[in-house]
Amino acid sequence: MSEIFPIEQMSFTEIYNHCTKFQMHQWGLSKDIKCENNSAEEEFLYPKTLHEQTAELFSEFKGFDNSIRDFKSAQCYKVRKVSSDQRKAHAEPVKEEAAWTIPLAGLEILNNYYGSRFSLSHGEKEIASSYDVAQRQVTVRQLTTDGILRLAGEKFIRSCSPRNVDLSLLVGPMSTSFPCLANDEINDVELVQILLMSAEKVGQKQYDCASQLLDLCDGMSSADGNPVQRLVYYFLKALREKIYNETGVIPSNCLDIKQFFDIKEALMSPTPAVISFHKEVPFSQVNYFIGVQVIVENVGEAKRIHIIDLEIRSGMQCIVLMQALASQRRSPLEHLKVTAIGSKSKEKIEETGRRLMSFAMSINIPFSFNVVMIGDMLALNKNQFTLDPKEVVAVISSYYLWTLLAAPNQLECLMGVIRKINPCIMVITEVEAKHNSTAFVNRFTEALFYYGVFFDAVEDCMGHGNPNRFITESMFLNQGIRTIVAAEKEERTIRHVSIAVWRAFFARFRMVEKELSTSSLYQADLVLKNFTCGNSCTLARDEKGLIIGWKGLPVHSLTAWKFL
Known part of the structure; x- marks a missing residue:
C-alpha cells in the first residue's frame, strides 16, 4: 500500500526532499542523493x-545593470606563460606601411557580444579606464571566469584598434599590461586572448595560422585544469573540428572527432x-x-x-x-x-x-x-x-x-x-543567449562567454574533484560548444x-x-x-x-x- 504523507504539515525543504527522494528511488539511485542543506524552514504552503x-x-x-557596471571593476585571475618568442613566431606578419590599416575584425568579434560594455564607441580612453579600476580592485575580489574573458577581450580589442597601432599589445609581455596580476592570472588572460585570435583567423579562413595558434592553446589548456583552461580546451577542440569541416584536413591533435549526439535524448536518461x-x-x-x-x-x-x-x-x-x-x-x-x-x-x-x-x-x-x-x-x-x-x-x-x-x-x-x-x-x-547568428564570429563569442558562466558555476557547485563535473563538461557542455562552433546547416541543431x-x-x-x-x-x-x-x-x-x-x-x- 502506498505511503500517505502529511503534506499540509511539510516545510518547503521537506517537500523538495520528498520529491527528490521519490524520484531517486524510482531511478534506483536514492542512496546517493539527498538534500544537504535543510536551513529553509519557511512553508511552501503558507508563504x-x-x-x-x-x-x-x-x-x-x-x-x-549593477553587474554590468561591475565590469568596470574588471577583476583579475591565475596558467603557464608563453614566451614572447613563441607569440611572435605565431603572429601574422604585418608590413610596417600597413600598420595604420589594421582590419577591424578583431573589434567585431567582441563588439557583437558586449557592445557598449567594452565602450568601443566612446574611444580608447574609456577602454583604458577599466584597466585602472581592475588594478585598484584586484586585491578586493577574485576574478570569475567571466572576468578573465572580459580582460582578455579588452586586450584583444585594444590590439586591433586603429587608434592603437602598438602591436606589442598583442605579442608583448602580458605583465606590462596587467602589472596587478599574478603569473597564473596573466596566463589565463593570455590563453583566452590567443583563443580569440585563432577564432578570428578561422573566421577569415586563415586556417594554417589558426591551427598554429590553437597549438599554443593546447599546451596551456586542459580538461582537468581551472575553469578557464577547461573552457578553452573544449573551444579549441571545436575550432579544430571546424577547420576539419571546412578543409577536409584533420588538424593535429584532432583525431577524435565523433558524431554529434542528441542532447535532448541524453537528458531523458x-x-x-x-x-x-x-x-x-x-x-x-x-x-x-x-x-x-x-x-x-x-x-x-x-x-x-x-x-x-x-x-x-x-x-x-x-x-x-x-x-x-x-x-x-x-x-x-x-x-x-x-x-x-x-x-x-x-x-x-x-x-x-x-x-x-x-x-x-x-x-x-x-x-x-x-x-x-x-x-x-x-x-x-x-x-x-x-x-x-x-x-x-x-x-x-x-x-x-x-x-x-x-x-x-x-x-x-x-x-x-x-x-x-x-x-x-x-x-x-x-x-x-544569442547562438543563432549565421556569422561564425558572432556565435563563437556568444558561446564563449555563455559557456564560461557554466564552467564557473559547475566548478563552484559541483567541485573540481567531482567525477560528475567532468562528465557534465565533457559530454553535455562540450556537445553544446561543438554544435554551435563547429557545425553548420542542419547539423547546427543548438540555436x-x-x-x-x-x-x-x-x-x-x-x-x-x-x-x-x-x-x-x-x-x-x-x-x-x-x-x-x-x-x-x-x-x-x-x-x-x-x-x-x-x-x-x-x-x-x-x-x-x-x-x-
Whole structure:
C-alpha cells in the first residue's frame, strides 16, 4: 500500500526532499542523493505576507545593470606563460606601411557580444579606464571566469584598434599590461586572448595560422585544469573540428572527432551526472519551482487539470507540480492529466509516465498520462490531444522551443496548435543567449562567454574533484560548444535567441505576457537557500518575466503567457 504523507504539515525543504527522494528511488539511485542543506524552514504552503516577501526577496536580488557596471571593476585571475618568442613566431606578419590599416575584425568579434560594455564607441580612453579600476580592485575580489574573458577581450580589442597601432599589445609581455596580476592570472588572460585570435583567423579562413595558434592553446589548456583552461580546451577542440569541416584536413591533435549526439535524448536518461547537476547546480530547480507556482496560481481550484508538457524529460517538474497541487488546494482534485509531446524515445517517455503514475498514487491524486508522438511537427493538430471541456489546460515548455528554431515552419505550426487549445497559462523557460547568428564570429563569442558562466558555476557547485563535473563538461557542455562552433546547416541543431526575440515572435500569436507574482519569486528564494552556492544564482526582472543568472550574468529566461 502506498505511503500517505502529511503534506499540509511539510516545510518547503521537506517537500523538495520528498520529491527528490521519490524520484531517486524510482531511478534506483536514492542512496546517493539527498538534500544537504535543510536551513529553509519557511512553508511552501503558507508563504509570508506580501510585504514581507517583497522586502526580503528584493533585498537579496541584484539586477544585471549593477553587474554590468561591475565590469568596470574588471577583476583579475591565475596558467603557464608563453614566451614572447613563441607569440611572435605565431603572429601574422604585418608590413610596417600597413600598420595604420589594421582590419577591424578583431573589434567585431567582441563588439557583437558586449557592445557598449567594452565602450568601443566612446574611444580608447574609456577602454583604458577599466584597466585602472581592475588594478585598484584586484586585491578586493577574485576574478570569475567571466572576468578573465572580459580582460582578455579588452586586450584583444585594444590590439586591433586603429587608434592603437602598438602591436606589442598583442605579442608583448602580458605583465606590462596587467602589472596587478599574478603569473597564473596573466596566463589565463593570455590563453583566452590567443583563443580569440585563432577564432578570428578561422573566421577569415586563415586556417594554417589558426591551427598554429590553437597549438599554443593546447599546451596551456586542459580538461582537468581551472575553469578557464577547461573552457578553452573544449573551444579549441571545436575550432579544430571546424577547420576539419571546412578543409577536409584533420588538424593535429584532432583525431577524435565523433558524431554529434542528441542532447535532448541524453537528458531523458536519469544518469548520475544528470542527477548530480540537477541536485547541485540551482538553475533547473529554480525554474521548476517558479513555473510550478505560476501554474498553481492560474489553475486555481479547478477540479480537472490538464498539463501539456512539451519536453517532459524525467518528469521532475510534474512531480513538484503534483506535490504543490496536493498541498495548496482547499478542495480535492478530481483528476490530473499530463500529456507529453515527443518525436522519439517513446519508451523513455512512457517510463516517465509510469514514475508519475506511481507518485500520484502515493499522494492520492487521480492521474492519467498520455503521449502524443509526432514525427513531423507540421502534422500536429488539436485533435491529437484528448481535451475535456471541463478541464483547465496549462502548457509547460522547458527549453523546448529553441529546438525548433532551425525549422521555423514547425515552430509556427506548434504555436498555432497551442493557440487553438487556448491554455489558461503557458510557462516558457528558454536559454538567454544569442547562438543563432549565421556569422561564425558572432556565435563563437556568444558561446564563449555563455559557456564560461557554466564552467564557473559547475566548478563552484559541483567541485573540481567531482567525477560528475567532468562528465557534465565533457559530454553535455562540450556537445553544446561543438554544435554551435563547429557545425553548420542542419547539423547546427543548438540555436538560442534572446527573450526580446521570443517576445516579438509570441506577439504574432496574440500572446500576452503575465507578470510573475511575488509568491513565485519567493519560491525561487527558498530554493536557493538549499544550495551552498545559492547566493551566486541571481534573479532579475525583465519586463514581466525573469532572468535567472549566475553572478549577475544571464543564463535562462522564464516567462508566463496567456492567449487573447
